[in-house]
Amino acid sequence: MCSGRVDLEFVLRAFSNGMDGVFIGGCRLNECNYITHGNYHALSMALLCRRIMEHIGLNPARLRIEFMTSGEGILFADLMSQFAGNVNQIGPLGTAEGIKQNELRSKLAEIRKLVPYIKLVKKEKLSSRLEDPEAYDKLFTRNEIDNLFREVTSYYIDPKKCQACMTCAQRCPVEAVISAKNQIHVIDQDKCIKCGTCFEACPPRFGAVTKIAGGPVPPPPPEGERTIVRKKDSSTLKSRS
Ligand code: SF4
Ligand code: SF4
Numbered sequence: 001m002c003s004g005r006v007d008l009e010f011v012l013r014a015f016s017n018g019m020d021g022v023f024i025g026g027c028r029l030n031e032c033n034y035i036t037h038g039n040y041h042a043l044s045m046a047l048l049c050r051r052i053m054e055h056i057g058l059n060p061a062r063l064r065i066e067f068m069t070s071g072e073g074i075l076f077a078d079l080m081s082q083f084a085g086n087v088n089q090i091g092p093l094g095t096a097e098g099i100k101q102n103e104l105r106s107k108l109a110e111i112r113k114l115v116p117y118i119k120l121v122k123k124e125k126l127s128s129r130l131e132d133p134e135a136y137d138k139l140f141t142r143n144e145i146d147n148l149f150r151e152v153t154s155y156y157i158d159p160k161k162c163q164a165c166m167t168c169a170q171r172c173p174v175e176a177v178i179s180a181k182n183q184i185h186v187i188d189q190d191k192c193i194k195c196g197t198c199f200e201a202c203p204p205r206f207g208a209v210t211k212i213a214g215g216p217v218p219p220p221p222p223e224g225e226r227t228i229v230r231k232k233d234s235s236t237l238k239s240r241s
Helices: 008-016 038-055 073-090 101-113 115-121 133-139 142-150 167-171 197-201
Strands: 022-026 063-067 153-157 209-213 228-230 237-240
Touching: 008 022, 008 038, 008 101, 008 115, 022 038, 022 073, 038 063, 038 133, 038 142, 063 073, 101 115, 153 197, 167 197, 197 209
Parallel strands: 022 063
Antiparallel strands: 153 209, 228 237
Protein backbone atom coordinates (compact mmCIF):
# COMPACT_ATOMS: atom_id res chain seq x y z
CA MET A 1 0.00 0.00 0.00
CA CYS A 2 2.75 2.44 0.93
CA SER A 3 6.50 2.43 0.33
CA GLY A 4 6.83 3.65 3.95
CA ARG A 5 5.86 0.13 4.98
CA VAL A 6 8.99 -1.31 3.38
CA ASP A 7 11.02 -2.06 6.47
CA LEU A 8 14.79 -2.28 6.59
CA GLU A 9 14.29 -5.88 7.68
CA PHE A 10 12.38 -6.68 4.43
CA VAL A 11 15.29 -5.52 2.30
CA LEU A 12 17.92 -7.35 4.34
CA ARG A 13 15.75 -10.48 4.29
CA ALA A 14 15.58 -10.34 0.50
CA PHE A 15 19.39 -10.22 0.34
CA SER A 16 19.62 -13.01 2.94
CA ASN A 17 17.39 -15.07 0.66
CA GLY A 18 19.90 -14.58 -2.14
CA MET A 19 18.27 -11.80 -4.17
CA ASP A 20 20.84 -10.01 -6.31
CA GLY A 21 18.95 -6.73 -6.24
CA VAL A 22 16.02 -4.99 -4.56
CA PHE A 23 13.93 -2.29 -6.21
CA ILE A 24 11.55 -0.10 -4.19
CA GLY A 25 8.96 1.95 -6.07
CA GLY A 26 7.18 4.76 -4.25
CA CYS A 27 4.82 7.61 -5.10
CA ARG A 28 6.41 10.87 -6.10
CA LEU A 29 7.90 12.74 -3.16
CA ASN A 30 5.63 15.45 -1.80
CA GLU A 31 2.64 13.94 -3.61
CA CYS A 32 1.63 11.47 -0.91
CA ASN A 33 -2.14 11.28 -0.27
CA TYR A 34 -1.59 10.78 3.43
CA ILE A 35 -0.16 13.04 6.11
CA THR A 36 2.47 10.41 6.89
CA HIS A 37 4.41 10.90 3.63
CA GLY A 38 5.74 7.38 3.93
CA ASN A 39 7.79 7.68 0.76
CA TYR A 40 10.23 9.98 2.57
CA HIS A 41 10.63 7.28 5.23
CA ALA A 42 11.27 4.72 2.48
CA LEU A 43 13.92 7.01 1.00
CA SER A 44 15.76 7.45 4.33
CA MET A 45 15.54 3.72 5.02
CA ALA A 46 16.99 2.93 1.59
CA LEU A 47 19.85 5.43 2.11
CA LEU A 48 20.63 3.83 5.47
CA CYS A 49 20.44 0.35 4.00
CA ARG A 50 22.84 1.29 1.20
CA ARG A 51 25.39 2.45 3.79
CA ILE A 52 24.91 -0.78 5.73
CA MET A 53 25.50 -2.70 2.52
CA GLU A 54 28.75 -0.78 2.00
CA HIS A 55 29.71 -1.56 5.61
CA ILE A 56 29.47 -5.30 5.02
CA GLY A 57 31.13 -5.10 1.61
CA LEU A 58 28.09 -5.34 -0.68
CA ASN A 59 27.67 -3.09 -3.69
CA PRO A 60 25.00 -0.53 -2.65
CA ALA A 61 23.80 -0.24 -6.25
CA ARG A 62 21.98 -3.52 -5.63
CA LEU A 63 19.34 -1.47 -3.84
CA ARG A 64 17.45 1.17 -5.75
CA ILE A 65 14.53 3.39 -4.86
CA GLU A 66 12.55 5.42 -7.41
CA PHE A 67 9.42 7.55 -7.21
CA MET A 68 6.65 7.72 -9.80
CA THR A 69 2.88 7.85 -10.19
CA SER A 70 0.68 4.87 -11.04
CA GLY A 71 0.16 6.42 -14.51
CA GLU A 72 3.85 6.29 -15.40
CA GLY A 73 3.97 2.73 -16.68
CA ILE A 74 6.58 3.46 -19.34
CA LEU A 75 8.87 5.14 -16.82
CA PHE A 76 8.44 2.15 -14.48
CA ALA A 77 9.28 -0.33 -17.26
CA ASP A 78 12.33 1.71 -18.29
CA LEU A 79 13.62 1.97 -14.72
CA MET A 80 13.11 -1.73 -14.11
CA SER A 81 14.97 -2.73 -17.30
CA GLN A 82 17.76 -0.34 -16.42
CA PHE A 83 17.98 -1.70 -12.86
CA ALA A 84 17.87 -5.35 -13.96
CA GLY A 85 20.67 -4.58 -16.45
CA ASN A 86 22.77 -2.94 -13.72
CA VAL A 87 22.29 -5.83 -11.32
CA ASN A 88 23.20 -8.34 -14.03
CA GLN A 89 26.32 -6.35 -14.73
CA ILE A 90 27.30 -6.34 -11.04
CA GLY A 91 26.89 -10.11 -10.86
CA PRO A 92 25.70 -12.59 -8.24
CA LEU A 93 25.30 -11.35 -4.68
CA GLY A 94 28.44 -11.76 -2.60
CA THR A 95 30.39 -13.67 -5.23
CA ALA A 96 30.84 -10.51 -7.27
CA GLU A 97 32.09 -8.67 -4.18
CA GLY A 98 34.50 -11.47 -3.24
CA ILE A 99 32.58 -12.41 -0.08
CA LYS A 100 32.15 -16.10 0.72
CA GLN A 101 28.52 -17.18 0.94
CA ASN A 102 28.83 -18.37 4.56
CA GLU A 103 30.46 -15.14 5.58
CA LEU A 104 27.77 -13.10 3.84
CA ARG A 105 24.97 -15.12 5.44
CA SER A 106 26.42 -14.59 8.91
CA LYS A 107 27.05 -10.86 8.30
CA LEU A 108 23.47 -10.37 7.13
CA ALA A 109 22.12 -12.43 10.04
CA GLU A 110 24.06 -10.25 12.52
CA ILE A 111 22.77 -7.04 10.95
CA ARG A 112 19.18 -8.32 10.80
CA LYS A 113 19.31 -9.06 14.50
CA LEU A 114 20.24 -5.42 15.08
CA VAL A 115 17.46 -3.89 12.95
CA PRO A 116 15.31 -2.76 15.95
CA TYR A 117 18.43 -1.26 17.55
CA ILE A 118 19.47 0.50 14.34
CA LYS A 119 15.97 1.92 13.89
CA LEU A 120 15.93 3.14 17.48
CA VAL A 121 19.34 4.80 17.31
CA LYS A 122 18.69 6.39 13.91
CA LYS A 123 15.00 7.19 14.36
CA GLU A 124 15.40 10.94 13.93
CA LYS A 125 17.30 10.69 10.66
CA LEU A 126 14.96 7.96 9.45
CA SER A 127 12.06 10.40 9.65
CA SER A 128 13.88 13.07 7.61
CA ARG A 129 12.19 14.63 4.61
CA LEU A 130 14.94 15.04 2.07
CA GLU A 131 13.89 17.35 -0.75
CA ASP A 132 17.25 17.81 -2.43
CA PRO A 133 18.88 14.74 -4.05
CA GLU A 134 22.26 16.29 -3.27
CA ALA A 135 21.50 15.73 0.43
CA TYR A 136 20.96 11.99 -0.04
CA ASP A 137 24.60 11.06 0.28
CA LYS A 138 25.09 13.12 3.43
CA LEU A 139 22.17 11.78 5.47
CA PHE A 140 24.19 8.79 6.68
CA THR A 141 27.97 8.85 6.35
CA ARG A 142 30.30 5.84 6.10
CA ASN A 143 32.02 6.76 9.39
CA GLU A 144 28.72 7.11 11.15
CA ILE A 145 27.62 3.63 10.14
CA ASP A 146 31.03 2.10 10.97
CA ASN A 147 30.78 3.71 14.43
CA LEU A 148 27.21 2.54 14.83
CA PHE A 149 28.32 -1.07 14.57
CA ARG A 150 31.51 -0.54 16.56
CA GLU A 151 29.61 0.95 19.49
CA VAL A 152 26.61 -1.35 19.61
CA THR A 153 25.09 -1.20 23.07
CA SER A 154 24.50 -4.43 24.96
CA TYR A 155 22.45 -4.88 28.10
CA TYR A 156 23.52 -6.89 31.13
CA ILE A 157 21.76 -7.74 34.39
CA ASP A 158 24.01 -7.28 37.40
CA PRO A 159 23.49 -10.46 39.47
CA LYS A 160 24.28 -8.57 42.69
CA LYS A 161 21.47 -6.10 42.09
CA CYS A 162 18.72 -8.16 40.46
CA GLN A 163 15.76 -8.73 42.81
CA ALA A 164 13.86 -11.06 40.45
CA CYS A 165 10.87 -8.73 40.25
CA MET A 166 10.29 -10.07 36.71
CA THR A 167 9.43 -6.64 35.27
CA CYS A 168 12.12 -6.83 32.59
CA ALA A 169 11.00 -10.30 31.50
CA GLN A 170 7.40 -9.16 31.18
CA ARG A 171 8.36 -6.13 29.11
CA CYS A 172 10.99 -7.67 26.84
CA PRO A 173 9.45 -7.83 23.33
CA VAL A 174 11.38 -10.93 22.26
CA GLU A 175 11.47 -13.05 25.43
CA ALA A 176 15.22 -12.63 25.73
CA VAL A 177 15.18 -12.46 29.53
CA ILE A 178 15.57 -15.83 31.21
CA SER A 179 13.19 -15.47 34.10
CA ALA A 180 11.91 -17.51 37.02
CA LYS A 181 10.57 -16.73 40.49
CA ASN A 182 13.34 -15.95 42.98
CA GLN A 183 15.98 -16.46 40.30
CA ILE A 184 18.49 -13.85 39.22
CA HIS A 185 17.38 -12.83 35.74
CA VAL A 186 19.70 -13.25 32.79
CA ILE A 187 19.66 -11.79 29.29
CA ASP A 188 20.06 -14.28 26.46
CA GLN A 189 22.44 -12.20 24.32
CA ASP A 190 21.67 -14.26 21.21
CA LYS A 191 17.99 -13.38 21.42
CA CYS A 192 18.39 -9.78 22.64
CA ILE A 193 17.59 -7.15 20.00
CA LYS A 194 19.09 -4.35 22.13
CA CYS A 195 15.91 -2.32 22.36
CA GLY A 196 16.75 -1.05 25.86
CA THR A 197 13.27 -1.76 27.26
CA CYS A 198 14.66 -3.76 30.21
CA PHE A 199 16.99 -0.87 31.07
CA GLU A 200 14.04 1.52 31.20
CA ALA A 201 11.77 -0.98 32.96
CA CYS A 202 14.03 -2.12 35.81
CA PRO A 203 12.83 -0.22 38.91
CA PRO A 204 15.33 2.54 39.83
CA ARG A 205 15.59 1.21 43.39
CA PHE A 206 17.16 -1.94 41.90
CA GLY A 207 18.96 -0.44 38.89
CA ALA A 208 20.10 -3.92 37.93
CA VAL A 209 20.26 -3.52 34.16
CA THR A 210 23.39 -1.86 32.84
CA LYS A 211 24.36 -0.64 29.38
CA ILE A 212 27.64 -1.76 27.86
CA ALA A 213 28.78 0.21 24.82
CA GLY A 214 30.97 -1.65 22.37
CA GLY A 215 32.58 -3.94 24.98
CA PRO A 216 32.17 -7.60 25.92
CA VAL A 217 29.28 -8.61 28.15
CA PRO A 218 30.28 -10.45 31.36
CA PRO A 219 29.06 -14.03 31.55
CA PRO A 220 25.90 -14.63 33.60
CA PRO A 221 26.07 -16.64 36.84
CA PRO A 222 25.92 -20.40 36.18
CA GLU A 223 22.42 -21.91 36.16
CA GLY A 224 22.70 -23.58 39.57
CA GLU A 225 23.81 -20.35 41.23
CA ARG A 226 20.96 -17.99 40.45
CA THR A 227 18.66 -18.51 43.44
CA ILE A 228 17.94 -15.46 45.57
CA VAL A 229 17.41 -16.42 49.22
CA ARG A 230 15.55 -13.73 51.12
CA LYS A 231 15.07 -13.13 54.85
CA LYS A 232 11.66 -14.42 55.95
CA ASP A 233 10.16 -11.12 57.00
CA SER A 234 11.86 -8.81 54.59
CA SER A 235 12.61 -8.61 50.95
CA THR A 236 16.24 -7.83 51.72
CA LEU A 237 18.63 -10.10 49.92
CA LYS A 238 20.28 -12.40 52.42
CA SER A 239 22.51 -14.59 50.38
CA ARG A 240 22.77 -16.27 47.02
CA SER A 241 23.65 -19.90 46.67
S1 SF4 B 1 17.43 -4.96 25.49
FE1 SF4 B 1 16.34 -5.97 27.17
S2 SF4 B 1 14.16 -5.75 26.63
FE2 SF4 B 1 15.34 -5.35 24.76
S3 SF4 B 1 15.48 -7.31 23.75
FE3 SF4 B 1 17.31 -7.14 25.01
S4 SF4 B 1 16.75 -8.15 26.92
FE4 SF4 B 1 14.84 -7.73 25.83
S1 SF4 C 1 13.56 -5.60 36.34
FE1 SF4 C 1 15.60 -5.46 37.28
S2 SF4 C 1 15.38 -6.29 39.33
FE2 SF4 C 1 13.56 -6.90 38.17
S3 SF4 C 1 14.09 -8.93 37.39
FE3 SF4 C 1 14.69 -7.50 35.81
S4 SF4 C 1 16.83 -6.99 36.22
FE4 SF4 C 1 16.02 -8.00 38.04
